[in-house]
Amino acid sequence: MTKEKNSYVNRELSWLQFNERVLQEAKDESVPLIERLRFLGIFSNNLDEFFKVRYATVKRIDEAGKGGKSELGGVKAAELLEIITKVVIQQQSDSLDILSNIHKRLEKEGIFIINETEIDSKHHNFIKDYYIQNVSPALVTIILNDSLEIPLLKDSAAYLAVKMVLDNNEKQYALIEIPKSMDRFVVLPKKGDDNYIIILDDLIRYCMDDIFNIFNYKSVTASMIKITRDGELDFDSDLSKSFIEKISESVKHRQIGEPVRFVYDKTIDSETLKYLMSKMGIDSKDSVIPGGRYHNRRDYMGFPSLGRTDLLYDKIVPLQIKDLSLQNSIFPSLSERDYLLHTPYQTFSYVVKFLREAALDPKVKTINITIYRLAQISHVASSLINAAKNGKKVTVVIELRARFDEQANIDYAEQMQTEGVNLLFGVDGLKVHSKMCVIERKEGKKIKRYGFISTGNFNESTAKVYTDFTLFTSNPKILKDVNKVFNFFNTNYLIYRYKHIITSPHYTKSKLFSLIDNEIENVKLGKPAYIKLKLNSISSYAMVDKLYEASRAGVKIQMIVRGICCLVPGVPGMSDNIEVISIVDKFLEHTRLYVFCNSDDPKVYISSADWMTRNIEHRVEVSCPIYQEDIKEDLLNIFDICWSDNVKARIIDETQSNQYRTNDNPKVRSQFALYDYFKNKLNA
Template structure:
């Protein structure tokens, strides 16, 4: 993998650090111990990540350049123009690596009698099938654009893949065209088996096979097709029209995203140069854009959906999500939570508890109100249907739905409109702040009193992602915590009023201050001869203020262990700056998404689960909640699972100044933390 040079003595640039995270994803595709079809799917994840990176982060840096700003303070001491060039070089190298990995995987698939063929390798026994498939499914779905010098090119769709067609006519004339690869049809077409062999052809190659049929009205001498893809700036631009609702503004902005400025153009490196220059001219792409030569196929994110082919031996072994010990899905969940707190750790535990909680609340005549935050929902959401059910049953249901959840805006708009129609009271957060906190509180009439029940999570209330994202959810009837949570919902309604909280830590008003105080306490303990340590698990750390505070703690002698999945602007292990900080990153079957903060507190740890990473946006520009853990058994459970993750010596990479993503290897027994944590919870059920 590419090793970017360090440009600053104190920080690693966030964009470069992110690219090195994606390199860890690519390592999974390269890892021969990973099942073969799963390796293809990691290639898809790598490609999908890269698409989002260019839409968001690369586009941001490009806007800094276009605005004529140096951007040094925002970019870790690096000039924006310099950073764009470094990004492009890293991506070109990673794309080249990924093509080599794909070629290797396809060779290994052949040894498993799985053949991914192109248009030149179609066998006679496949002809009838592919002819019918093309006529019945593919041809009606095609959008074909004939290019003409006198006609302006329509705006090409963001991240759609196109075949750029070149026809050589008589008298040295050329005719160019574009075929949009249909997204409504599976990219991978399973062909009939033969002699125990599986055959797959990509729809791109099926189109190449039928080029003569598609362009039969043109009198050409030769025809060729090469793939291109354009990625556009995904920033949402809002109109100032006060007569439009917030939903309407978001909807229009999402539509405008399809015609955003191009920030990346990827093309098949074998394309004819004349064709390439013609397309770039028509699309208005210039040298300021990131122009990436690639292989024959783009949109490799589609490999995330590579067919299983009935080959369980080439996939990860499925695990069955576990129940929570002592918390039945059959009885009343409220009666159990009223006795003690419970911690759900998805995907090791079943997400059904969240759905059960809301369904019971929707039906229980004693439940009067339900308040919940929503950031991302599943495509078919039992969460949404339960909330609608509750509103229909006469409950007062308040939903704070984040319409600006990036790339899920339209889905959230659709759900918001559906819920509003059925009587759910919608709150669109606070102007200028995204609501990223994950929480729910209900009020239930018990005797002459109102009692609150709720849950606070590190991740989205999404049944689909809960199967692959690791996240904590605390179910509690702790009235003190839930009183604080209720204040956050009050803030949504009256955001000119800033509340004080006795238990939870909230952004944007208190997170940095409270975390700094907790770190200062560790520094104080060390200076007094007492133990001082931090153990944190998060997705990313980019806030320089937080990094500097950790450096201060390290210099005071506080021992800091960090598990950071993604971006890490902190440089660990530097004498005189960060020698007491160690950082690892775990990339494996599940996406590590949970956030955990542990402060030693003189060996009486203070433990929090949180929706917030230590990024400037989470601390200053979002509504976030960090929730304390008071139940001693749950606290120990969190410490135990952190230690299991920290001792991973199979899927953990060491993050360091070199950013070389070396695996942590030692002579201890092999610990693959995700499997070990599942075993940990399985064993708890047996006790």
């Protein structure tokens, strides 16, 4: 087995296998029906982002004339583009079969998704009125002309490509943009107990006569198309412009980026397809993918529930943390000990409570926090503004380059700046991806620090569906180090030393290597040795090679990796001591946890960093040690519960087949088991 061919799984292909696991959830008949539709939406949304970012990157490597073989896991860029297109076409075909199956199942539940040919008299007037009142004012319709250049189509917008055959047998083409501002699913009046829904595209098809009544045509057809554009931001070098201005202009420019994918309804007639591709300058070198009747299936994430809670997952009530009150002051409790928050099983309200109390407390003098992605309506942001209005010195390090959330962060940055918050825009050349906050509070004659370090964003919306750890602490050793990171943001020409936390880009790789080397040394000495990792992704070849080294030495390694895994486990002589599983279920697994045996005195870290080159070398990341024994025990228990999952865990191996892990042990569905774990702790 040669290293070049077999040591690594290509990053892009591994990502597509992750999205295959999402598609498995849509296919799984044990998943509630409407949730299955929403998983199809997640699958589609993931694929859009993949083409904007990863496919676009490989395409740039190919166009630059670089083989890209070393960067792409032993595959040439041109070859990889072909493989990706082939895999995606198959996945798209599978997803359409799954969607058809779900529609049939919904009909048995009295939910009918009808098209423009299935509308009866009871719905006719409602649809026509809905079109006139809501849809028509929002429509953008483009009449195409041979002598005119086609207007630039928006990134990821869905268009109906219309072909009219006129009375004189001439062809007239047009494009109708499906309005993004409207709900994609229009709920129609019920008939008896049955629910009816029409997709906005079909409602528009039904009203073609209203749109094109100035044309004398014999027939009209409409087929959907979509363009996906390169999502990379190109920055202006104009020194007179502020960073916010440059980011704003780059975000706008993204809408006219190079096309990287053209998706079309596979039933479109060849004449129309040829005409459109010619007008848009698309050829066979581009990723041209035949799809179904409907594109932008990401909208299924917002499929209406119709009050059918029986077709949804049961909602959980987020729990409180034992002995940490949401009614009383949080600081006296934190002064005594640390607390671990695990969302969404426990309530994110503790983060907001901490910041709101800090905003009002006269003893609090400063608040420093990093922001990567905020909720659309953010209580975190309003708390920070409140603190500034109360005279606190509030410094927010906001990452304006958080991919696809740039505009939202720009809007919040401008709002906070106006309200007196001191804003820092990170470090040149490094994304700020660390998740941390530290406040300074005057207690008597001394200043005491309190803070929190997290694996996830301070975002109330995603905290309901992303699993994340947040450590609340007043440990002076940890917070002194965290404060140094904020000093680095102010004076980033200085490289600080940290005694406790692990930081990127300066120390993560060397520190992790040291921790792995310690396990290798211990196993050679006959001492207990193991490594347990929970990550979103691992694609750094340096980290993969180090784990291979540990495996060859005899260190047992258990890994739970949600997404990209370039490591190949279970290969004799290379990785036979490494096992990897992936869990995809109701919530998005987002916790990052590192555990090193350390001769049965485990070293445990929670982290903002995946084991990817970008996290280790090109971002500001923080991994925080866990010193308090009961929290350390909780984290070890959490890992073991996840590791024992035999319902939603898939085996990651050389075959890349996403086989579910099955065994004769009692059934453990880790996400449900973790909720019970915290519920039992609370009631103990």
